[in-house]
Amino acid sequence: MSHHTSESRTPFPHISTLIPELWDCLTDREREIFILRSRVYTCEEGECIYPHAPAARGEERSVITLVDGQALTYYLYNGEVPIHFTGKEMLGLARLLTGMEDWYTCKALTKCLVLSLPAEIVEMVIDNNARASKLLLTRALRALHTKDMRLIVLNTRRMPGRMASTLLYLDQLFGREGDGQTLRVRLTRCLLGGLSNMTTSNATRVLRSLEDDGMIALQGKEIKILKETALVDVSRHG
Secondary structure (H helix, E strand, C coil): CCCCCCCCCCCCCCHHHHCHHHHHHCCHHHHHHHHHHCEEEEECCCCEEECCCHHHHCCCCEEEEEEECCEEEEEECCCEEEEEECCCCEECHHHHHHCCCCCEEEEECCCEEEEEEEHHHHHHHHHHCHHHHHHHHHHHHHHHHHHHHHHHHHHHCCHHHHHHHHHHHHHHHHCECCCCCEECCCCCHHHHHHHCCCCHHHHHHHHHHHHHCCCEEEECCEEEECCHHHHHHHHHHC
16 A cells, blocks of 8 residues: 655656646745645555545645546445546535535545645635635535536436446546547446446446447447447437
């Protein structure tokens, strides 16, 4: 298991390049504080990115941003239920704003680069910087909207529609390889099933059905989208 301080001798990018929109909103003093108090580190595949136990490491409570890599968010409900991929939202921001306990966890699917900011510093910016506060609140609301839309799909579509929606969701997030068809993400049938609210066996069966209909092509974890229009139709009506 990797530590949250990188052993690499390669310097990490400057914080201004990691959060450019927020950086533009900060005052010179706030930028100085961010530079002094922020931490950039790597997480290995399978490692928990958020939340971590600050007391166990002698660290303060933090707001976490995924800078690079692929990470998956799980709802904590009768175990861990995969629900959506983590984007550029700040993990821990909702807890900071509402005081509610965390109901999710985030784990790295690939090696990830992560930025950690002390929660008290983020709170200071929210309290004193209107531009930065508006940006952070907008991001939090957009992230919530994405989660809500995913939940609506998972609760109102039949299995083919849910799987088609998941594949299009992955396409939107990660895009495709140079051939214009292969998704730039490799997931197990178990994770695809979890993201589509179905068992692994049902996920395998639905994927084969979509392949038989000529919409996708499967080769191990590799998935090619062959007929996007048909897949969109299934995601809406399937």
